[in-house]
Amino acid sequence: MTKPTANTMTNNFEKNSGLTTRDKVEKSLARRRAKETRFRLYGMASVLFGVLCLIALFTDIASKGTAAFKQTSLTTSITLDGDYLNLTKDSTVDEIRFANFDGLIKRHFAKEMKPKSRSDKRELFKLLSSGAGWQIQEMLIADPTLVNSSITFELLMDDDVDQWFKHDRQLSTAETNDRLSDKQLNWLSQWIEQDRLDTHFNTLFFTNGDSREPELAGIHGAIKGTLLTLMVTLILSFPIGIAAAIYLEEFAPRNKLTEIVEININNLAAVPSIIFGLLGMAIFINIFGVSRSTPLLGGLVLTLMTLPTIIISARAAIKSVPPSIREAAYGLGASKNQVVFHHVLPLAMPGMLTGTIIGMAQALGETAPLLMIGMVAFVVDVPGFINDPSTVLPVQIFLWSDSPERAFLERTSGAILVLLSFLIVMNTTAVILRRRLERRW
Amino acid sequence: MNDTNSMKLIENHKTTGEPFSKDVKISARNVDVFYGEKQAIYDASLDIGKNEVIALIGPSGCGKSTFLRTLNRMNDTIDICRVKGDILLDNENIYGAHVDTVPLRARVGMVFQKPNPFPKSIYDNVAYGPRIHGLAQSRVELDEIVEKSLKRAGLWNEVKDRLHAPGTGLSGGQQQRLCIARTIAVDPEVILMDEPCSALDPIATAKIEELIDELREKYTIAIVTHSMQQAARVSQRTAYFHLGQLVEVNPTEKVFTKPEHKLTEAYITGRFG
Ligand SMILES: Nc1ncnc2c1ncn2[C@@H]1O[C@H](COP(=O)(O)OP(=O)(O)OP(=O)(O)O)[C@@H](O)[C@H]1O
Ligand SMILES: [Mg+2]
Numbered sequence: 001m002t003k004p005t006a007n008t009m010t011n012n013f014e015k016n017s018g019l020t021t022r023d024k025v026e027k028s029l030a031r032r033r034a035k036e037t038r039f040r041l042y043g044m045a046s047v048l049f050g051v052l053c054l055i056a057l058f059t060d061i062a063s064k065g066t067a068a069f070k071q072t073s074l075t076t077s078i079t080l081d082g083d084y085l086n087l088t089k090d091s092t093v094d095e096i097r098f099a100n101f102d103g104l105i106k107r108h109f110a111k112e113m114k115p116k117s118r119s120d121k122r123e124l125f126k127l128l129s130s131g132a133g134w135q136i137q138e139m140l141i142a143d144p145t146l147v148n149s150s151i152t153f154e155l156l157m158d159d160d161v162d163q164w165f166k167h168d169r170q171l172s173t174a175e176t177n178d179r180l181s182d183k184q185l186n187w188l189s190q191w192i193e194q195d196r197l198d199t200h201f202n203t204l205f206f207t208n209g210d211s212r213e214p215e216l217a218g219i220h221g222a223i224k225g226t227l228l229t230l231m232v233t234l235i236l237s238f239p240i241g242i243a244a245a246i247y248l249e250e251f252a253p254r255n256k257l258t259e260i261v262e263i264n265i266n267n268l269a270a271v272p273s274i275i276f277g278l279l280g281m282a283i284f285i286n287i288f289g290v291s292r293s294t295p296l297l298g299g300l301v302l303t304l305m306t307l308p309t310i311i312i313s314a315r316a317a318i319k320s321v322p323p324s325i326r327e328a329a330y331g332l333g334a335s336k337n338q339v340v341f342h343h344v345l346p347l348a349m350p351g352m353l354t355g356t357i358i359g360m361a362q363a364l365g366e367t368a369p370l371l372m373i374g375m376v377a378f379v380v381d382v383p384g385f386i387n388d389p390s391t392v393l394p395v396q397i398f399l400w401s402d403s404p405e406r407a408f409l410e411r412t413s414g415a416i417l418v419l420l421s422f423l424i425v426m427n428t429t430a431v432i433l434r435r436r437l438e439r440r441w
Numbered sequence: 442m443n444d445t446n447s448m449k450l451i452e453n454h455k456t457t458g459e460p461f462s463k464d465v466k467i468s469a470r471n472v473d474v475f476y477g478e479k480q481a482i483y484d485a486s487l488d489i490g491k492n493e494v495i496a497l498i499g500p501s502g503c504g505k506s507t508f509l510r511t512l513n514r515m516n517d518t519i520d521i522c523r524v525k526g527d528i529l530l531d532n533e534n535i536y537g538a539h540v541d542t543v544p545l546r547a548r549v550g551m552v553f554q555k556p557n558p559f560p561k562s563i564y565d566n567v568a569y570g571p572r573i574h575g576l577a578q579s580r581v582e583l584d585e586i587v588e589k590s591l592k593r594a595g596l597w598n599e600v601k602d603r604l605h606a607p608g609t610g611l612s613g614g615q616q617q618r619l620c621i622a623r624t625i626a627v628d629p630e631v632i633l634m635d636e637p638c639s640a641l642d643p644i645a646t647a648k649i650e651e652l653i654d655e656l657r658e659k660y661t662i663a664i665v666t667h668s669m670q671q672a673a674r675v676s677q678r679t680a681y682f683h684l685g686q687l688v689e690v691n692p693t694e695k696v697f698t699k700p701e702h703k704l705t706e707a708y709i710t711g712r713f714g
Contacts, residue, residue: 322557324555325557325559325560326518327518327553327557328558328559328620329559330546331546331551331553331624332570332573332624332627333542333543333545333547333573333574333627334543334569342569
């Protein structure tokens with residue numbers, strides 16, 4: 001049967017069913033509308049599902065994590081006895097470091113709470129953080145003239161006290177005293193009555209490196225490590241990626257070799273990231289002798305991982321530059337370089353930047369390859385530069401999530417919140433940059 | 442008339458009419474153009490005289506754009522395109538071994554079918570060519586070139602108050618005149634135009650045709666057009682292409698009143714194309 005023309009179609013319909021074309025259209029219209037509505041519903045349902053999952057995730061993490069930003073401490077007035085500490089107002093930093101602050105604190109609390117036996121004493125001192133002495137030491141280093149004066153400060157409590165105070169205070173003793181004894185709870189309620197025990201913003205969480213003591217553990221080291229690692233990654237992968245994309249797209253001859261290179265770049269983008277870790281170990285550590293656990297090494301490995309992403313998105317951005325713009329420039333006698341750098345690159349830049357930021361966001365959350373190159377080590381010191389041992393946020397999260405202490409789990413969620421806000425900031429920057437740079441043509 | 446018929450008529454064809462002229466600016470000799478395996482132009486020989494406007498006409502796909510683009514080597518930007526034969530600009534072969542396309546395209550400018558201003562300001566659009574070729578020694582000189590070019594393109598009065606507004610914000614006809622201004626700012630000797638009015642309304646078209654007529658005093662112009670009226674109005678000579686063959690070249694008046702070749706006649710009387 002040959003296709004009927006529009007005219008004969010109308011005639012046929014009228015003959016066959018007594019319906020005009022108009023009626024047919026009306027009838028099919030209802031069907032089409034229903035289809036449209038159904039599709040819209042599907043779409044809305046899937047968006048809703050996604051949003052709900054996101055909300056569930058965020059509320060869960062936020063409800064657990066925000067507690068990590070608060071730390072329980074005890075308002076304490078203590079005299080910095082110069083004779084006991086062997087310090088004067090002119091003591092050097094080294095002398096201060098070796099002074100027995102822990103003994104001073106123990107003496108103070110023994111006097112104040114009057115524990116009866118040796119074991120009572122031990123239980124009392126367990127309530128205080130082992131970092132309390134360090135707190136005083138830091139204050140003295142900042143201001144040595146405090147020797148022999150009386151100071152009032154927020155003395156850190158142990159993580160068990162912290163958790164009890166933040167979460168379990170309302171529960172009956174029977175439920176909680178697996179970690180705290182009746183005697184300890186008694187002392188704590190004394191302090192609560194005196195209005196001395198309270199939670200404060202947990203600055204240490206943001207200024208300290210990792211620690212075995214949860215109340216002293218912070219993410220400063222991990223944040224610094226992450227920033228240094230990402231800096232190395234960005235400095236290497238952005239210029240290399242953009243240059244590779246420009247070369248492949250604009251200058252490379254079209255032959256078998258470039259085709260193979262292209263295919264393999266696409267393949268690399270799909271390689272599991274842990275393989276890049278192994279590769280980094282084999283090449284950078286074993287051959288080039290880069291030291292382990294450093295942001296430099298991490299950055300090198302993450303560069304390998306992000307390069308394909310950046311190259312692919314940069315090439316897509318270059319391809320999307322309208323050919324008419326190139327022709328216009330060539331037609332005026334612009335050289336290849338001028339066409340690329342005056343016209344193609346500025347127009348492709350927003351897309352390239354978006355791709356780069358997506359790549360960096362991937363690198364920010366990457367854990368597996370960094371485990372392979374030793375960034376999983378326990379590092380207390382905040383790294384100063386790219387050749388200091390350090391860890392990164394996602395690995396820190398991984399490490400803490402493995403700890404048995406409840407306070408560490410809380411910090412895990414806290415660190416996740418920080419990581420997520422990093423991501424949100426980066427992606428927002430990507431969107432803003434894009435808007436800024438995007439030009440109509 | 443169908444393709445098989447016309448194919449017979451142009452087999453081993455030699456161009457009829459007067460493809461050669463005396464006061465030559467560009468002369469093409471035995472030009473073959475291939476896209477990969479496919480041949481798009483067969484053995485075309487044609488002279489373009491100084492200060493003349495030559496119209497290239499013919500059915501869609503016959504190779505007008507392809508031929509035009511050989512004249513400033515724009516075909517070089519297409520990977521699969523190969524050109525055989527000689528094209529002489531002032532008696533120098535532009536396909537010679539050591540010819541640089543950069544100065545060539547400064548001498549032979551091009552205006553495209555679709556207006557394609559850069560996503561920059563009107564000023565920067567016009568100033569781009571002079572800038573890359575170093576035509577102006579100072580800001581003042583550059584300003585002068587921009588003003589002169591916009592005036593020649595008949596756009597000055599419309600844009601003189603917003604030179605730093607984006608060129609893409611102009612109307613289609615204004616954009617095309619901006620592209621012409623951009624081309625003449627480099628002060629070329631030859632201007633190639635590939636259907637410059639196909640996206641424009643009759644008023645904008647009339648303006649550009651007027652402009653072409655004025656530009657002829659200074660430049661040599663080759664224009665591809667689908668409008669017979671336009672060819673008749675602006676050109677002195679007309680070349681008719683068919684299926685990659687240069688069928689006939691004659692003074693425009695002659696082509697439109699007494700065409701020599703049967704195919705030309707069929708085309709201008711509207712029997713195909
Ligand atoms: N980039 C290209 N790659 C391959 N073939 C091409 C290319 N450009 C043109 N061709 C072919 O070359 C022949 C001539 O094309 P050309 O664009 O020169 O025609 P034209 O006469 O300008 O047509 P129109 O009037 O439609 O613009 C056509 O058959 C076309 O398919
Ligand atoms: Mg064309």
